[in-house]
Amino acid sequence: MDGATADDRGRWHGRVAQLSGGDPRVADAFNKASKASANGQIEPVRAAADPDAEWLLELNPTLTFRPTAIAELIVGVYSARHAAHPTNSVSTIAIDSRTAKPITLADLFRNQQDGLNRLSEQTKIIFPQVYGGTTPDEEGARPIADNFANWIPTSAGMELHFNDYQFGHGLPVITVPWSALTDVLAPDMLALTHN
Numbered sequence: 001m002d003g004a005t006a007d008d009r010g011r012w013h014g015r016v017a018q019l020s021g022g023d024p025r026v027a028d029a030f031n032k033a034s035k036a037s038a039n040g041q042i043e044p045v046r047a048a049a050d051p052d053a054e055w056l057l058e059l060n061p062t063l064t065f066r067p068t069a070i071a072e073l074i075v076g077v078y079s080a081r082h083a084a085h086p087t088n089s090v091s092t093i094a095i096d097s098r099t100a101k102p103i104t105l106a107d108l109f110r111n112q113q114d115g116l117n118r119l120s121e122q123t124k125i126i127f128p129q130v131y132g133g134t135t136p137d138e139e140g141a142r143p144i145a146d147n148f149a150n151w152i153p154t155s156a157g158m159e160l161h162f163n164d165y166q167f168g169h170g171l172p173v174i175t176v177p178w179s180a181l182t183d184v185l186a187p188d189m190l191a192l193t194h195n
Contacts, residue, residue, distance in 0.1 A: 001038050001059070010049050014038045014059035017072050025100035030070055033093040033102055034061070041076045041089045055080040064152050068191040069103060070095050071152035073161060075171065088164040088171045092150040098191075103153075105145050108189050115184045116143035122176040123160065127167070130174050140166040153192045157181070 001014035016034045019027040038059055045057050057078045064071040076089035094103040109115025120143035127136040150161040157177040164171060178193035
């Protein structure tokens, strides 16, 4: 997904994962979601970039395979000439390999708000253990979907990826163990907790 602005001052290099083989419905759903996820990082940068500055956006994917899901993490780094430092971006997708559908937070939890409340509570506990300091910024840990939209299922738990400046500069990552979530997961999503 490489491209450039008409004047060639802005450029993007977006590597995204594309699946082939296996269940064609799953591969198709994943491939479409992967491209949409990358475009979700590219388009806002194109729209907001200073037209007089040279800039580059690089996207790099990481795939995760679970018995019942395929997930992708895309990390972006935007750098512009004369900027103080690069800006990071992140997006994730999780596709249920049983249904070939994206797994949303509403799908993941029996009750989405109960799940968000739990993620907020766990973030306030785990974040200081991983990064030191005090409880993270209340606004960034509020139990709303936007704060926890970027996640992937792993064997250890729900890996949360936070946006740049959600808790300061950078892309912090924490993992909420499945054991802290099993009572709020939707019954058909309990399969994510198994290896």
